[in-house]
Amino acid sequence: MTAPVLGHVQVDGKQFSANGSRFMFRGVTYGTFANRGDGALFPESTQLRADLQEIAHAGFTVVRTYTTPPPDMVEVAGELGLRILAGIDYRDWRYLFGSSAADIKAVRGEARDAALNFAKSIMGNPVILGISVGNEIPADVIRWIGTKPVSQLLSELCALIHDVDPERLVTYANYPTAEYLHGDDSDFLTFNVFLESRQAFHRYLTKIQHDAAGRPLVLGEIGLDSGGDARGEARQAEVLDWQLEVAMERGVAGCCVFSWTDSWTVGGRPVEDWHFGLTRSDRSPKPALEVATEWNGRNVRDLKSRWPSMSVVICAHNAEATIDECLEHTCSLDYPNLEVLVVDDGSSDLTAEIARRHPRATVLSIPHSGLATARNEGLLATAGEI
Incomplete structure (x- = not known):
């Protein structure tokens, strides 16, 4: 049984956290669907609840939507412990190629209204992990309107949402063809990436991790068309396995x-x-669902059957003001075979005493000899493969 959602998801370095712990972002996209009668592009409540129950059962923690989720979806998601990365609903950029300046201006107004109204409607609600202010604006539309005006609008939408709800995370879902488009006001970088070569996928993720810099990177869409037959479904499962x-x-x-x-x-x-x-x-489930379910239960530790031992050498001289925080973070690393060595380089303050309060750390005290000597002594005293 999943627990109800509590507390906002926050950016925590290159990852996410919630309620003081690491938040494992395990997402699946949902929709769009036919209009169900109340304007929402989602299934009727009974089917929607059944879908979300199965999504939660498969270990997913996030449901990504392309339009604003209706109240019944937000309520059920909260009951099941799911978060929603919600899109906002305004006129599709795809239809703006060749449009007049008046049409483009009208869409900008619609986008601002949609962002503002949705942000107000879910203000303070932790079920909504974040808001995506757009998805894959086509490259030809960007060229028609101009990179700068599009980027400025995306940044403005992010700022509008932050003004209404400062804790609300915002992003824009980009894709490789328009990777030059940047919105500096987004809290995390989202990219939709469909590559069927493992080597190319690996290279591209390395590249966009650099583009993300200090922000988290989320893959907003990954997967493969299964082709509608058993052979294609097997291929879909195979590709999704290595993508994850x-x-x-x-x-x-x-x-x-x-x-x-x-x-x-x-x-x-x-x-x-x-x-x-x-x-x-x-x-009815395809083989790829079992693959996704298995990966939803894994973490980085599961990538290898054996991890090499690692030694961290921390050289310190009269560092009583900083050594405690340094060791608090270093010693809390979730690594299976981690050695932490503090080389106390002849400190005259409480550096060594504070370091000894951390059970995972070993202290090596030497006469004051300078950083180079401290590093060499630390290297000689450690046993890690790395």
Whole structure:
């Protein structure tokens, strides 16, 4: 039984945290669906609840939507301990190519209104992990409107949401064709990446991790079209397996598998020639769902059967003001075979005494000899392979 959602998800370095602990971002995309009658592009409440229950049962922690989730979805997600990375609903950028300045201005206004209204409606609600202010603005539209105006609008939408709800995380879901588009006001970087070569996927994740700099990187869409037959479904499972493995190995903060089901609708029309779902249209599971479920229960430790031993040498001279915080973080690292050695370089203050309060750390005291000597003495005294 999952626990109800408590506390906001926050950026914690290159990862996320909630309630003082690491938040494991395990996502799946959901929708869009046909209009159910109340304007929401989601299934009726009974099917929606059944889907979310199965999503939670598979170990997912985040559901990514492309339009604003209706109140019944937010309520059920909270009951099941799920978070929502929510899109906002305004006119699709795809239809702006060749449009007039008046049309473009109107969309900007719609986008601002949508961001502002949704941010106000969910203010303080921890079920909403964050808001995505857009998804894959096409490169030809960016060229038509201009990179600078599009970037400025995305930054403005992020700022509007932050003004309403300062704790609310915001992002924009970009994709490789328009990777030059940046919104500096986003809290984490989101990229949709579909690459069927493991080597190319590995290289590209390394690149966009550098682009993300100090922010978390989330893969907003990964997966493969299963082609609608058993052979394609087996291939989908195979590719998703290494995509999730490489993402974890590259330090990605979270992934959203595209998508939960083959049943989806775009622009009011059912999409029948794509089969990206972890489940078929009737919600029967494909092999890829088992793969995703297995990875949802893993962490970095599971990437190797044996991790090399590692030694961390901390050289300190009269560092009583900083050594405690340094060791608090270093000694809390979740590494299976970690050695922490503090080389006390002839300190005349409480450096050595404070260091000895940390059971995981070993203290080596030497006469004051300078940093180079302290490093060499530490290297001689450690046994780690790294």
